[in-house]
Amino acid sequence: MTKKIVIAIDGFSSCGKSTFAKAIAKRLNYLYIDSGAMYRAVTLEFLRSGLIKDGKVDTSRVDEILKNINISFSYDSDRKEYLTTLNGEVVESEIRSPEVANNVSLVAAIPEVRTRLVELQRELGKEKGIVMDGRDIGTVVFPNAELKIFMTADPLVRAQRRLKELQAKGVDISLDEVLSNIQERDYLDQNREVAPLRKADDAVILDNTNMTVDDQMNWVENLVKSVTM
Known part of the structure; x- marks a missing residue:
């Protein structure tokens, strides 16, 4: 095989x-893993949690949010596309919103975010x-x-x-x-x-x-x- x-x-x-x-x-x-979608998913979670205000991130709760975040991917054969799931919820449409797009660079620049996502990406890759x-x-x-x-x-x-x-x-x-x-x-x-x-x-x-x-x-x-x- x-x-x-x-x-x-x-x-x-x-x-x-x-x-x-x-x-x-x-x-x-x-399985296709969209690394950019993962950063967008984190951004969405930060927005939902009220961590982003006036172009700044409240770093006091970043570790707490990242510790419990879970991001995964699946292929939808009906839609013929890969879907991003955040904490069990399909958020493919939500992460493409202008609000997420306008804040993703801000979130991606946070070292703790990058460290956590690399961990999640490696976890997804364990099964090859x-x-x-x-x-x-x-x-x-x-x-x-x-x-x-x-x-x-x-x-x-x-x-x-x-x-x-x-x-x-x-x-x-x-x-x-x-x-x-x-x-x-x-x-x-x-x-x-x-x-x-x-x-x-x-x-x-x-x-x-x-x-x-x-x-x-x-x-x-x-x-x-x-x-x-």
Whole structure:
């Protein structure tokens, strides 16, 4: 029987990491873990508990809330999407609200939040058979993952992809603005103090600048076979 593994996907923004990770999870019947959704779930819990007021977090109760928080994921075959569960409640819609979006960066900057979420992420990965994407999954969260992939693409191509997504949502923005935002994000990701973006020494690079989704899936299926067989 083919063994199950942990697949860690890191890389630059707008490379399609989440889309790629979800497709792999679905193809392999693995669990997809959305690290960003976990930070959003914590933010939702903080908001519900009254910890966030006027753009500040009341840190006196952070440890108490984090100690009892539980976040998990499941695949809804009817909706054909992965759902985030917070303390037993499906909160997929709630964590995508503007209020959560406006406060998630504030919450993600709290060291205790990061420490707790890494614990939860590792707990989810104990049974293997998971795919997780982010910017430090292979270097910090799962340094012993059997397969690590580092995604990259030409910044201009990433900007063009992102622009298409934004225009589909009715956002009025220029290609130059999107490219500038991506370049700034790249710089910040690579130079942040805590867990900066970097390729793990044993990660395989996937440059999808000129690759279709099918190309990427064929590439990763062969890679997974080489690791699991």
